[in-house]
Amino acid sequence: MRYSLFLGCVAPHRYPGIEAATRKIFDRLGIDLIDMGDASCCPAPGVFRSIDNLTWLALGARNITIAEENKADILTVCNGCFGSLNEVNYRLKNDVITRLEVNDILSKINREYKGEREVKHVVDVLYNDVGVKVIKESVAVPLEALKVAVHYGCHFLRPKTHLEHNGSARMKAFNALVEATGATNVVYRDKLLCCGAGGGLRSNDLESSLEIAKQKLENIRESGADIIVNPCSFCTFHLDTSQPALNEKYGETFRIPVLHYVQFLGLAMGLKPYELGLQKHLIPLDDLLEKVGV
Amino acid sequence: MALRTLKPKKIDPSFINEVKAAGGKNIGACFQCGTCVSSCPAGLVTTYKIRKILRKTSLGLKDDVLKSEDIWKCTTCLACYDRCPRGVEPVEVILAIRNIAVRHGYFPEKLKSNLRNIINAGQLVTLTDDISGFRVELGLSENSPHMKSSKALDEVNKILEITGIEGLEV
Numbered sequence: 001m002r003y004s005l006f007l008g009c010v011a012p013h014r015y016p017g018i019e020a021a022t023r024k025i026f027d028r029l030g031i032d033l034i035d036m037g038d039a040s041c042c043p044a045p046g047v048f049r050s051i052d053n054l055t056w057l058a059l060g061a062r063n064i065t066i067a068e069e070n071k072a073d074i075l076t077v078c079n080g081c082f083g084s085l086n087e088v089n090y091r092l093k094n095d096v097i098t099r100l101e102v103n104d105i106l107s108k109i110n111r112e113y114k115g116e117r118e119v120k121h122v123v124d125v126l127y128n129d130v131g132v133k134v135i136k137e138s139v140a141v142p143l144e145a146l147k148v149a150v151h152y153g154c155h156f157l158r159p160k161t162h163l164e165h166n167g168s169a170r171m172k173a174f175n176a177l178v179e180a181t182g183a184t185n186v187v188y189r190d191k192l193l194c195c196g197a198g199g200g201l202r203s204n205d206l207e208s209s210l211e212i213a214k215q216k217l218e219n220i221r222e223s224g225a226d227i228i229v230n231p232c233s234f235c236t237f238h239l240d241t242s243q244p245a246l247n248e249k250y251g252e253t254f255r256i257p258v259l260h261y262v263q264f265l266g267l268a269m270g271l272k273p274y275e276l277g278l279q280k281h282l283i284p285l286d287d288l289l290e291k292v293g294v
Numbered sequence: 295m296a297l298r299t300l301k302p303k304k305i306d307p308s309f310i311n312e313v314k315a316a317g318g319k320n321i322g323a324c325f326q327c328g329t330c331v332s333s334c335p336a337g338l339v340t341t342y343k344i345r346k347i348l349r350k351t352s353l354g355l356k357d358d359v360l361k362s363e364d365i366w367k368c369t370t371c372l373a374c375y376d377r378c379p380r381g382v383e384p385v386e387v388i389l390a391i392r393n394i395a396v397r398h399g400y401f402p403e404k405l406k407s408n409l410r411n412i413i414n415a416g417q418l419v420t421l422t423d424d425i426s427g428f429r430v431e432l433g434l435s436e437n438s439p440h441m442k443s444s445k446a447l448d449e450v451n452k453i454l455e456i457t458g459i460e461g462l463e464v
């Protein structure tokens with residue numbers, strides 16, 4: 001198995017631990033990841049679709065052509081990148097006129113979108129292509145002591161009409177991967193609520209995006225979870241950085257560690273916290289690591 | 295609250311067609327049930343009410359809609375898209391309105407700066423010295439593995455030039 005690794009902007013430039021964890025866990029699973037040297041921003045679905053739909057399609061299609069050259073499907077570690085690239089791929093595969101329009105633009109840079117590749121979320125790859133059995137076998141340090149609040153993130157689940165394994169099947173897949181580490185998956189209120197970062201809101205109106213995160217975090221705190229585990233670089237970024245910001249703004253006491261699933265699985269595989277970049281997370285993980293005996 | 299009478303000169307009946315052409319093609323199916331509003335995370339914390347924007351658009355209140363700060367509150371979480379009983383795909387309508395707003399000069403400064411990052415680096419979130427050092431500590435390359443060549447940035451900018459987006463960032 002081999003994939004074209006699409007990291008996007010947030011993982012390499014804000015939480016490089018997510019990139020390090022991705023490379024290390026796939027190395028252990030014996031799966032090749034091919035770097036996409038010529039790839040740009042996905043481009044960010046909320047920001048770029050807000051500016052200009054055709055530009056968003058053309059930049060996304062350009063990234064997909066790189067995976068076509070590699071002859072390997074795309075693997076993404078961010079719901080934003082997945083949302084953008086999967087949606088572009090869906091539209092161009094299903095809408096001939098849009099495809100012609102986009103290929104007309106791409107022809108000016110000597111590229112052509114052929115529609116030969118799939119865009120896969122890392123959760124899809126781990127659940128469908130690798131399988132829960134193999135993931136379970138890879139666990140060296142069971143995380144049984146941990147109560148996890150799972151946050152799926154919006155573009156991992158929606159729109160249901162454009163996803164092959166949709167809605168509850170995708171939730172089930174992510175739950176199974178989290179539980180494969182031995183951790184307990186807790187119930188909390190309004191689990192499908194957005195983290196608040198998307199749509200350009202974090203860029204454009206940080207206050208409102210923090211208010212949405214506050215709702216999410218209050219619900220999670222109420223559940224007594226030890227940690228938030230999610231499959232998105234941008235949600236990780238927003239949920240981790242929002243907590244100190246909210247604590248300062250409201251005198252709140254949010255202190256819930258946030259990990260991307262690849263980092264969480266890395267811990268379960270026995271990788272060291274510093275190899276996974278956990279030392280740079282704003283909400284420290286020390287107590288939690290002690291709890292699991294790492 | 296007293297009802298206001300709409301002055302005909304402020305109404306642009308073609309606005310709804312403009313929005314349909316820009317991607318909000320199902321707006322005509324909206325019957326104002328409000329499922330979108332009750333599903334909306336941004337509506338939870340701001341004055342943003344999707345169905346109000348949809349109604350104003352149908353009525354042709356173009357200036358009112360394009361100038362509104364509310365159109366920029368959507369997080370594109372797609373909850374309304376999945377739940378709308380009429381298949382309006384409200385997110386698509388809001389994004390179409392944003393596209394039109396940008397071309398009319400209502401382009402939020404923060405998003406302009408996002409666009410500048412794409413023009414200059416091909417990446418929306420750019421690297422800092424601090425993170426670059428941390429990358430090396432983690433055994434990664436100093437820079438992101440993406441956007442490795444000047445050719446890549448030239449291609450990105452060529453696309454922006456063709457679609458007429460380059461120049462809107464200033």
